[in-house]
Amino acid sequence: MINVGIIGGSGYTAGELIRILMFHPNAKLDFVYSTTNAGKPLSIAHHDLMGDIEMNFTDTVNTDVDVVFLCLGHGKSISFLEQNQFSDATKIIDLGNDFRLTKDKEFQGKSFVYGLPELNKNSIKTSKYIANPGCFATAIQLALLPLAANELLNNDVHINATTGSTGAGVSPSETTHFSWRANNMSHYKAFDHQHLGEINQSINQLQIDYKNELIFVPNRGDFARGIFATLYTTVEESLEDVVAKYEAFYKDQPFVTVTTTNINMKQVVQTNKCIISLMKKGNRLLITSVIDNLVKGASGQAIQNMNLMFGLDETTGLHLKPSGF
DSSP states (O other): OEEEEEESTTSHHHHHHHHHHTTOTTEEEEEEEOSSSTTSBGGGTOGGGTTTOOOBOBSOOOTTOSEEEEOSOTTOHHHHHHHOOOOTTOEEEEOSSTTOSGGGOEETTEEOEEOOHHHHHHHHHHOSEEEOOOHHHHHHHHHHHHHHHTTOOOSOEEEEEEEOGGGGOSSOOTTTOHHHHTTOOEEOSTTOOTTHHHHHHHHHHHOTTOOSOEEEEEEEOSSSSOEEEEEEEEOOSOHHHHHHHHHHHTTTOTTEEEESSOOOGGGTTTSSOEEEEEEEETTEEEEEEEEOTTIIIIIHHHHHHHHHHTTOOTTTTOOOOOOOO
């Protein structure tokens, strides 16, 4: 069994990790670290776990676990690792953004691999340290990587993507308050979202000469979880040729499905799936990508990475079904 530790156990991504790991046949939770809830049952923060797991939060770290997930929020993983030295055998999966960019991947002799399995699977299998991708970044990269791999990204890409309120984290704020968010919609960080760095980095990994712009408008949606992203760009190839290239790129990727039908977010919420829909009018290609921001966009992908790191089938513990109604 893989002994697992979770740091920053009170947030949404930690709650999803616990929910999935409870039923993972090869993993066992060793501890869930939270200074704010130490000594209290996990269900005090994660109400959906009531009656399912008898474990308390702790403020003690077992530095000898097989793998630790860092769910600390952006910019906090470095300071935690500086204060807590894990054993050389402990694998680390960081769900924050501290190590995602190439310029940030080296830390205390550790080299973090960018953990998008559909792009870096072989490197993930041999790595001990993983920088888990961002949620918007996951949905958008999966929508674009087959084009980059075939050097078909030769124009600007216009991106409009809407995320649920859980994407903002568990701490309440003005824009996550129910009275503000319900029956409402807004955009934020237009053209300058922090995930653009990792998206461009992955595109250039496959299509080195891509110099055009990703024009990204992120939106806040009136729902709790999920990402619905639409992208369009100019592509000369026929729809049939584009679909064939997407299917070939993802043929060995169990969590990505390619279709030419209309799709909706409920098809993926509560799962580790990404569904990509392709449509074309003239030379304009429309790509729709849907994921659950907390599963494929965070905790499910982190467990997928754990599976790869420990030599398991990457789908282990991740056979999750959405609810369409």
